[in-house]
Amino acid sequence: MTSAADANSDRSVLPITERYTLIGWVRRNLFSDTLNSLLTLAALAFLFIVASNLLRWAFVTAEWGVIPANFNLIMRGQYPATEAWRLWLVIYLLGAVVGSSWRLLSGKFSGAARLLIAIPFVLMLIPFFSMATRLNLVITAAASAAGFFITGYLPIQRRGRTAAYLLLAYLVVMLILLQGVGAEEGPMPPVAPILWGGLLLSLLLAFFGITLSFPLGVALALGRQSKLPAIRVMSVIYIEFIRGVPLISLLFMGQVMLQLFLPDGFPLVDRVLRALVAITLFSAAYTAENVRGGLQSISRGQYEAANALGLSTYQSTIHIILPQALRAVIPVLVGQFISLFKDTTLVALVGIFDLLGIARTILANPDWLGTQQEVYAIIAVLFWIFSYSMSYASRRLEQRLGVGQR
Amino acid sequence: MSEEATADEIIVCQDVCKWFGDFQALKNCSLRVQAQEVVVIIGPSGSGKSTFIRCINRLEEHQAGDIIVDGIPLTRDVRNIEQIRSETGMVFQQFNLFPHLTVLENITLAPIQVRKMRKDEAQDTAMSLLNRVGIPEQADKYPGQLSGGQQQRVAIARSLAMSPKIMLFDEPTSALDPEMIKEVLDVMQELAETGMTMLVVTHEMGFAREVADRIVFMDGGEIMEVGTPEHFFTNAQHDRTKLFLSQIL
Numbered sequence: 001m002t003s004a005a006d007a008n009s010d011r012s013v014l015p016i017t018e019r020y021t022l023i024g025w026v027r028r029n030l031f032s033d034t035l036n037s038l039l040t041l042a043a044l045a046f047l048f049i050v051a052s053n054l055l056r057w058a059f060v061t062a063e064w065g066v067i068p069a070n071f072n073l074i075m076r077g078q079y080p081a082t083e084a085w086r087l088w089l090v091i092y093l094l095g096a097v098v099g100s101s102w103r104l105l106s107g108k109f110s111g112a113a114r115l116l117i118a119i120p121f122v123l124m125l126i127p128f129f130s131m132a133t134r135l136n137l138v139i140t141a142a143a144s145a146a147g148f149f150i151t152g153y154l155p156i157q158r159r160g161r162t163a164a165y166l167l168l169a170y171l172v173v174m175l176i177l178l179q180g181v182g183a184e185e186g187p188m189p190p191v192a193p194i195l196w197g198g199l200l201l202s203l204l205l206a207f208f209g210i211t212l213s214f215p216l217g218v219a220l221a222l223g224r225q226s227k228l229p230a231i232r233v234m235s236v237i238y239i240e241f242i243r244g245v246p247l248i249s250l251l252f253m254g255q256v257m258l259q260l261f262l263p264d265g266f267p268l269v270d271r272v273l274r275a276l277v278a279i280t281l282f283s284a285a286y287t288a289e290n291v292r293g294g295l296q297s298i299s300r301g302q303y304e305a306a307n308a309l310g311l312s313t314y315q316s317t318i319h320i321i322l323p324q325a326l327r328a329v330i331p332v333l334v335g336q337f338i339s340l341f342k343d344t345t346l347v348a349l350v351g352i353f354d355l356l357g358i359a360r361t362i363l364a365n366p367d368w369l370g371t372q373q374e375v376y377a378i379i380a381v382l383f384w385i386f387s388y389s390m391s392y393a394s395r396r397l398e399q400r401l402g403v404g405q406r
Numbered sequence: 407m408s409e410e411a412t413a414d415e416i417i418v419c420q421d422v423c424k425w426f427g428d429f430q431a432l433k434n435c436s437l438r439v440q441a442q443e444v445v446v447i448i449g450p451s452g453s454g455k456s457t458f459i460r461c462i463n464r465l466e467e468h469q470a471g472d473i474i475v476d477g478i479p480l481t482r483d484v485r486n487i488e489q490i491r492s493e494t495g496m497v498f499q500q501f502n503l504f505p506h507l508t509v510l511e512n513i514t515l516a517p518i519q520v521r522k523m524r525k526d527e528a529q530d531t532a533m534s535l536l537n538r539v540g541i542p543e544q545a546d547k548y549p550g551q552l553s554g555g556q557q558q559r560v561a562i563a564r565s566l567a568m569s570p571k572i573m574l575f576d577e578p579t580s581a582l583d584p585e586m587i588k589e590v591l592d593v594m595q596e597l598a599e600t601g602m603t604m605l606v607v608t609h610e611m612g613f614a615r616e617v618a619d620r621i622v623f624m625d626g627g628e629i630m631e632v633g634t635p636e637h638f639f640t641n642a643q644h645d646r647t648k649l650f651l652s653q654i655l
């Protein structure tokens with residue numbers, strides 16, 4: 001009794017400095033009593049064993065040579081080396097667009113902007129990169145800086161809208177650059193999407209899967225709430241059908257059955273496009289359900305106030321209901337998009353060479369037998385980097401929009 | 407339409423009936439409101455006051471009887487409904503401001519979208535309305551950053567921005583702390599003095615006595631008694647009216 005009381009009073013009368021030192025923190029949180037101390041020690045021992053094994057593997061056993069030797073394959077699959085300059089151009093432009101829209105939307109050269117500019121320089125530290133690659137990275141950094149500063153001098157009024165148009169224009173240019181135009185012997189010969197591969201393809205599938213499924217999903221969520229029975233029933237059937245089917249079976253259906261649904265002679269022959277259609281249709285159903293959650297969180301008073309002001313259903317949906325509903329579900333949607341990004345690896349099973357498909361080709365090559373650990377570890381790291389960036393960006397977005405505060 | 411409105415009658419309700427399922431919430435309610443008149447509706451909880459004024463801008467649909475607002479009969483016709491709504495402002499007990507928009511955006515949204523007003527023009531109007539309700543300095547805040555009384559004044563300004571001919575108030579001060587009630591009632595009183603036609607559901611008897619041209623007493627879905635404040639507070643006819651007034655005063 002007395003000793004417990006003493007211990008308590010002891011803690012509260014510790015001088016401020018004691019209470020907040022590292023040793024004080026460790027003693028209070030890790031070694032407060034016998035059981036806690038034992039647990040701490042056991043955890044430390046476990047961590048030590050795992051970490052030392054992992055480090056020994058990473059720095060001693062592992063044959064990292066497989067990565068530089070196949071680096072281009074991992075990054076861009078079978079995209080022809082002679083056309084690789086087009087990919088770099090796509091990346092420069094991305095840098096410029098990001099820099100420019102950063103200026104338009106945020107205006108400040110804040111910490112996060114510095115972080116973005118730093119990315120190319122960090123990448124340059126990767127030991128096996130050629131001088132050419134490093135030069136390309138410097139150009140990318142320069143392009144984003146130029147985008148940021150030049151935009152600052154332009155007298156632009158509608159900043160948000162300009163940024164949206166810029167992004168849209170970028171997407172068009174990007175697709176043209178990737179796909180190519182003109183004759184086989186021309187300056188920019190076409191490259192069929194089936195040759196796009198590796199990280200390039202994984203990112204493209206995820207990006208277009210997300211951007212195409214999002215409006216479709218929102219439309220389905222609204223359709224599910226529609227007063228018109230035909231629209232409501234169709235939306236429900238679609239959503240429930242898709243949600244009852246695994247993505248992999250949709251991917252197989254896309255490969256073998258899509259042709260049945262389309263008019264004769266419709267030129268949707270490319271396997272990658274068929275996979276994208278399947279991913280989009282799949283993701284839309286989940287987006288719809290998540291957005292529905294947001295729609296349900298909006299009180300009747302909001303609809304009534306909009307009606308009482310004379311706003312039409314369309315106007316109140318666009319200006320009142322959707323902005324609030326979407327804001328409420330940003331975290332869920334981002335979570336869904338992250339899983340979509342990771343689920344794109346399933347396309348490897350229908351013969352498309354995304355990151356995982358490329359990993360399997362590399363491992364099938366006799367030269368690289370027994371390098372599974374290294375290859376899969378790198379693939380995992382790449383996925384982690386992009387998934388983590390998405391969730392980090394979403395948290396920043398939530399903070400900026402003040403979700404939960406108003 | 408069996409009932410023609412005379413020139414000055416801006417709202418005509420004739421034998422309006424409304425059911426929620428089997429439950430009849432409005433029983434043959436008839437009321438004629440002159441332009442520029444202030445009518446206060448009182449009555450016990452559940453007597454149908456909200457339902458009645460919500461029928462006038464079609465937030466609830468009545469099933470029998472006629473409602474004519476500014477010469478426009480309220481029917482299923484969507485164009486009529488939209489026209490009546492854009493001429494009728496409504497202020498709710500729970501304010502119902504749009505939380506994702508600033509005060510200024512709350513007020514300018516409908517004029518820009520519905521009236522196709524230019525943005526700068528709408529903002530000028532909004533600022534003068536905010537001046538009128540006494541909170542011009544709050545224009546760039548979000549509703550969640552304002553006190554209840556300030557929010558309700560923004561809601562009034564938001565309705566006024568559509569230059570309505572009629573304002574409907576459904577217990578505008580019931581969700582407010584006592585010290586904020588007066589600031590809202592003052593704004594409403596000023597509005598009445600400018601000649602706005604107002605239908606006000608309220609329990610504020612002081613306001614009713616001072617501002618109302620007529621008072622309507624509802625009970626059990628029926629309009630029991632209509633008269634001037636003086637009539638009500640000195641010689642109410644119905645026993646139920648007297649009972650209600652004795653409880654509330």
Ligand SMILES: Nc1ncnc2c1ncn2[C@@H]1O[C@H](COP(=O)(O)OP(=O)(O)OP(=O)(O)O)[C@@H](O)[C@H]1O
Pocket residue numbers: 426429431449450451452453454455456457458
């Ligand atoms: N959407 C609805 N569905 C079913 N019944 C309803 C609905 N809205 C109102 N009612 C019923 O209709 C009656 C009248 O309701 P109303 O809200 O008009 O009363 P009120 O006079 O405004 O009461 P209060 O002073 O509590 O606001 C009540 O008995 C209520 O239960």
Ligand SMILES: [Mg+2]
Pocket residue numbers: 455456457576577
């Ligand atoms: Mg009510």
